Amino acid sequence: ELKVEQNPLFLSMQEGKNYTIYCNYSTTSDRLYWYRQDPGKSLESLFVLLSNGAVKQEGRLMASLDTKARLSTLHITAAVHDLSATYFCAVDLADKIIFGKGTRLHILP
């Protein structure tokens, strides 16, 4: 059974700081997604990582994928309050995707 584990599950940090969210998964996959969810809203696609070594950046967020280690990271640089949300990673198994439990990020002004 595929397991997708995110950590931390909750993160409170100060504006201007850097931090990394980790996503480990237990089976072979070379496609992984990161989503953002604001309270009461649907999921917004942030990054699609399609191969080993993929790195994508958008603003203060950067995501990477290491398929050999079965690990993806979402790095936040110089956090701002607007980035407060829940972030999910999801592993693609072709016919379905499996989500981590999400990391609730709270950025303090």
Place this chain on the structure above:
Amino acid sequence: SQTIHQWPATLVQPVGSPLSLECTVEGTSNPNLYWYRQAAGRGLQLLFYSVGIGQISSEVPQNLSASRPQDRQFILSSKKLLLSDSGFYLCAWSADRGRFFGPGTRLTVL
């Protein structure tokens, strides 16, 4: 461009009542479609997925069912709702560049 619609946006239903949630996709053909449920403060649970008309795969045993009567239509149903069916229901479709979600239906069962 592709668009995914869900309705209703919110729904309050009594225990034991039936349910029908609808999802439609525009701008693509023969998409893979998915139903997910998110309980309050929790992650996403895959309920059903479909690779084509009339083809439904169920991930968890429960009192919900799904149907795909048309290529771009996916319906989630129940004959009798339970309290535990409350949650945020999300429909999604897949493309080479990822999985994309509809706006969701928030269901409260009282």
